[in-house]
Amino acid sequence: MSESNTAGNLTDKVQSAKERLDAHTRETVAWHFDPATGCPFWLEYAKTLDFDPRKDVQSYADLNKFPWFEDEWLRGGPVRRWVPKAFADKPVYVFETGGSTGIPKSRININDFRTDYENFSDTLSDAAFPRGADWLMLGPSGPRRLRLAIEHLCQHRGGISFCVDMDPRWVVKLIKSGRVREMHEYKDHVVNQGLTLLKAHEGIQCVFTTPKLLEALCERVSLAKLGIKGVFCGGTQLTAQFHRFAREELLEGKVEFVPTYGNTLMGLACHKPFDPADNYSVIYHAPLPRAVTHVVDPDEPDRIVEYGELGRVRLTTLTKEFFMPRFLERDEGVRTPPCAKYPWDGVGDVRPFSGFATPIIEGVY
Amino acid sequence: MLHIPILRQGVPYESVEKTTLVHHATGEPVAQVSQANSGMLRRDIVRMNDAVLERFTVRELMDMTRKAAELFIGGTLPLGDGAQSFDDYITQLSATTGMPIGYCRRNAQKIHKVLDDIEEVVTGLTRGFDLSILDSGYGKHDGRTLSFYREGRIFGAVLPSNSPGVHSLWIPAAVLKAPIVLKPGREEPWTPYRVIEALAAAGVPREAFGFYPTDHGGAGELLRSVNRSMLFGGGATVKPYENDPAVELHGPGYSKIILGADAADDWEKYVDVMVGSIEANGGRSCINCSAIWTPKHGAKIAGAVAKKLAQRKALPTDDPDAVLAAFANPVVAEQIDAAITQGLRDGSAVDLAEKHRGTPRLARIGRCAFLQPALIWCGDREHPLANREFLFPYASVVECPTAEMPSTIGPSLIVTAITKDQTLIKALMDSPHVDRLNVGAIPTFQISWDQPHEGNLFEHLYRQRAFQIEAA
Numbered sequence: 146m147s148e149s150n151t152a153g154n155l156t157d158k159v160q161s162a163k164e165r166l167d168a169h170t171r172e173t174v175a176w177h178f179d180p181a182t183g184c185p186f187w188l189e190y191a192k193t194l195d196f197d198p199r200k201d202v203q204s205y206a207d208l209n210k211f212p213w214f215e216d217e218w219l220r221g222g223p224v225r226r227w228v229p230k231a232f233a234d235k236p237v238y239v240f241e242t243g244g245s246t247g248i249p250k251s252r253i254n255i256n257d258f259r260t261d262y263e264n265f266s267d268t269l270s271d272a273a274f275p276r277g278a279d280w281l282m283l284g285p286s287g288p289r290r291l292r293l294a295i296e297h298l299c300q301h302r303g304g305i306s307f308c309v310d311m312d313p314r315w316v317v318k319l320i321k322s323g324r325v326r327e328m329h330e331y332k333d334h335v336v337n338q339g340l341t342l343l344k345a346h347e348g349i350q351c352v353f354t355t356p357k358l359l360e361a362l363c364e365r366v367s368l369a370k371l372g373i374k375g376v377f378c379g380g381t382q383l384t385a386q387f388h389r390f391a392r393e394e395l396l397e398g399k400v401e402f403v404p405t406y407g408n409t410l411m412g413l414a415c416h417k418p419f420d421p422a423d424n425y426s427v428i429y430h431a432p433l434p435r436a437v438t439h440v441v442d443p444d445e446p447d448r449i450v451e452y453g454e455l456g457r458v459r460l461t462t463l464t465k466e467f468f469m470p471r472f473l474e475r476d477e478g479v480r481t482p483p484c485a486k487y488p489w490d491g492v493g494d495v496r497p498f499s500g501f502a503t504p505i506i507e508g509v510y
Numbered sequence: 511m512l513h514i515p516i517l518r519q520g521v522p523y524e525s526v527e528k529t530t531l532v533h534h535a536t537g538e539p540v541a542q543v544s545q546a547n548s549g550m551l552r553r554d555i556v557r558m559n560d561a562v563l564e565r566f567t568v569r570e571l572m573d574m575t576r577k578a579a580e581l582f583i584g585g586t587l588p589l590g591d592g593a594q595s596f597d598d599y600i601t602q603l604s605a606t607t608g609m610p611i612g613y614c615r616r617n618a619q620k621i622h623k624v625l626d627d628i629e630e631v632v633t634g635l636t637r638g639f640d641l642s643i644l645d646s647g648y649g650k651h652d653g654r655t656l657s658f659y660r661e662g663r664i665f666g667a668v669l670p671s672n673s674p675g676v677h678s679l680w681i682p683a684a685v686l687k688a689p690i691v692l693k694p695g696r697e698e699p700w701t702p703y704r705v706i707e708a709l710a711a712a713g714v715p716r717e718a719f720g721f722y723p724t725d726h727g728g729a730g731e732l733l734r735s736v737n738r739s740m741l742f743g744g745g746a747t748v749k750p751y752e753n754d755p756a757v758e759l760h761g762p763g764y765s766k767i768i769l770g771a772d773a774a775d776d777w778e779k780y781v782d783v784m785v786g787s788i789e790a791n792g793g794r795s796c797i798n799c800s801a802i803w804t805p806k807h808g809a810k811i812a813g814a815v816a817k818k819l820a821q822r823k824a825l826p827t828d829d830p831d832a833v834l835a836a837f838a839n840p841v842v843a844e845q846i847d848a849a850i851t852q853g854l855r856d857g858s859a860v861d862l863a864e865k866h867r868g869t870p871r872l873a874r875i876g877r878c879a880f881l882q883p884a885l886i887w888c889g890d891r892e893h894p895l896a897n898r899e900f901l902f903p904y905a906s907v908v909e910c911p912t913a914e915m916p917s918t919i920g921p922s923l924i925v926t927a928i929t930k931d932q933t934l935i936k937a938l939m940d941s942p943h944v945d946r947l948n949v950g951a952i953p954t955f956q957i958s959w960d961q962p963h964e965g966n967l968f969e970h971l972y973r974q975r976a977f978q979i980e981a982a
Contacts, residue, residue: 325750329734357549360552363553364552364553384547385527386525386526386527386545387549388526390547390549390550394550394553395549395553424526425526
């Protein structure tokens with residue numbers, strides 16, 4: 146009885162999320178294609194379409210009328226073509242992805258990163274990430290949004306964020322050229338700064354860092370003994386075995402571990418709460434309705450794969466600042482079903498897409 | 511299904527992530543292998559007790575190793591949650607690597623021999639000083655004080671899948687008191703696991719061993735975290751470590767047979783040594799001959815060697831006459847075959863073994879791919895196929911004046927020089943490119959266990975120190 150009730154509740158929640166997504170899609174598309182509010186790129190692009198987005202996109206499924214979003218559109222300028230007219234007078238940030246070779250993709254931001262991380266903040270427990278606690282941000286800085294976003298998350302929760310510089314493009318360059326020793330020296334340089342901050346500022350109780358930097362930190366100190374209560378971890382691939390290793394060994398079962406998946410184009414996904422039944426598989430759910438991910442057949446990206454199957458991640462971003470329909474990500478993962486907390490599809494075991502001719506170097510940062 | 515765990519200081523650990531090894535012929539799963547994340551290696555290695563074997567004398571460790579020899583060849587030893595007999599081991603090894611059963615047994619005998627003759631092996635490495643000097647730290651040898659200290663606090667090895675015989679190379683580290691951390695080859699976890707279990711059953715403390723199936727990143731972490739190591743792999747794998755004295759490299763061998771001008775006219779006498787050197791161990795080892803250099807009669811030598819090699823044909827690995835290994839991953843065989851075909855395209859070289867055989871190099875039995883022997887008559891030593899090495903019986907024949915050979919053969923793990931020409935022998939002895947020199951018609955694969963192979967493990971692990979003690 147209770148099981149069927151639960152199943153029934155989930156079905157209701159799935160339906161309700163879908164309706165909310167459809168409404169949000171209508172509103173977002175209408176905004177971006179309205180000459181009064183939309184950005185020059187989409188207003189110009191609309192002239193090439195054989196449909197009127199404002200009339201013909203009434204649901205999320207209607208976004209399939211758009212062709213695939215091409216990542217080349219985000220490389221190079223003029224970057225202001227992406228700024229919606231409604232925000233023309235606002236201060237604009239630009240955040241970049243990758244960029245170890247060639248021109249990086251860029252996304253403009255006004256307030257999205259704050260909204261994304263404020264929403265994410267609601268998923269964090271106050272016990273592990275106490276209100277008013279200070280944070281250490283030990284991850285990529287520079288033109289990436291992560292540094293500002295973590296700082297905002299910390300400030301939103303009433304704390305102060307301590308940061309260090311870290312340039313992942315330099316790390317990728319060192320790896321590509323086989324300069325492993327220099328890569329480790331750079332990693333040590335970053336970690337040493339983090340340790341200095343941790344030891345000097347006892348108010349730091351929360352850490353954001355990447356898997357490799359977490360390993361390097363925990364090689365030197367016990368974060369539990371230093372008073373850290375929660376670690377928020379992401380930035381590169383996070384395997385199930387690493388997840389287990391981090392929980393059981395690096396953090397000694399004493400510090401909360403929150404794995405994340407996020408990027409400049411999507412925002413920040415939420416991970417399904419830890420459940421031993423998932424065998425440490427890290428399962429993410431996109432921040433609906435602001436972004437939607439599907440796991441699709443790489444050879445036929447219109448087809449969503451079955452639950453449990455591996456496929457390429459397809460992303461649609463739907464905010465008032467940025468509209469990006471049907472973008473094929475550089476990642477692959479396993480399609481997972483909706484859960485009570487996030488009643489829409491998730492993606493598990495995310496890793497770099499294996500179908501590229503040249504493997505992606507994620508960086509050992 | 512059979513599960514091969516990680517061994518963390520000897521303690522089995524089941525990972526969340528596993529790879530599945532399949533039977534090369536049937537494609538059926540044989541075992542799951544737990545995979546270590548790279549951070550686990552680092553964390554474990556820095557926590558290993560590097561003095562765990564110091565409480566034993568070298569002699570005691572040699573006694574245990576001899577006992578392990580019998581357990582390895584005849585005992586039933588733990589494997590994950592179950593047990594493994596010697597026959598199980600041979601069957602499993604052949605299943606996942608595609609190596610013929612007979613070949614697996616012969617290699618197991620090699621490992622047994624190294625374990626059993628460990629005193630001879632270690633004495634070969636230490637050149638005969640009283641081994642109790644390693645227990646006390648110093649002592650007298652030939653009236654002189656000798657003292658050594660162990661720089662290799664933890665020894666690691668990144669191992670290959672091509673030939674189980676190579677595992678004999680790291681075994682002496684345990685007798686030399688260095689705890690050992692191994693990353694097995696993907697298809698060949700069987701031998702290193704069984705050696706560890708045999709040594710543990712013979713009394714070597716389990717905490718002296720780490721066994722970490724892992725990926726490329728994990729291998730790098732292992733090499734970075736231990737003090738001294740061995741790395742087996744192809745040219746691209748070993749290249750980043752070329753200038754790292756802490757890593758002993760076991761890359762491609764490019765082993766050669768050289769005929770002096772005085773022996774070239776008698777080439778027919780040496781065809782069997784040439785053929786044997788090319789095809790022993792399925793042609794998969796760095797100690798196989800991959801080039802024959804002669805000042806004359808190149809075409810005739812190539813023809814005669816090719817004719818004999820052409821008789822070796824693909825057979826199922828359980829056939830008692832099987833001498834060629836199947837490729838557990840058929841794509842690898844296809845890629846090698848394509849590389850050779852590409853090299854032959856300009857018409858200046860020819861695969862004479864293929865011509866004699868009348869069938870292509872690449873053969874298939876069921877889902878298995880085999881590469882049948884190739885003998886490339888190049889003539890020109892600059893030909894792109896003249897100095898190559900592949901994972902099957904492959905060799906080139908080139909002509910070159912003997913005076914030019916020492917400076918042009920390039921790095922060669924083993925050179926068998928069939929000559930009495932003292933000028934040539936001296937030049938080869940002086941060459942930094944020749945790692946092991948055989949003078950006379952000695953097959954390249956013939957190993958003398960009292961001689962170091964590709965570096966001296968004792969010298970890799972220990973350093974001599976100046977030492978004086980005031981007379982009592």
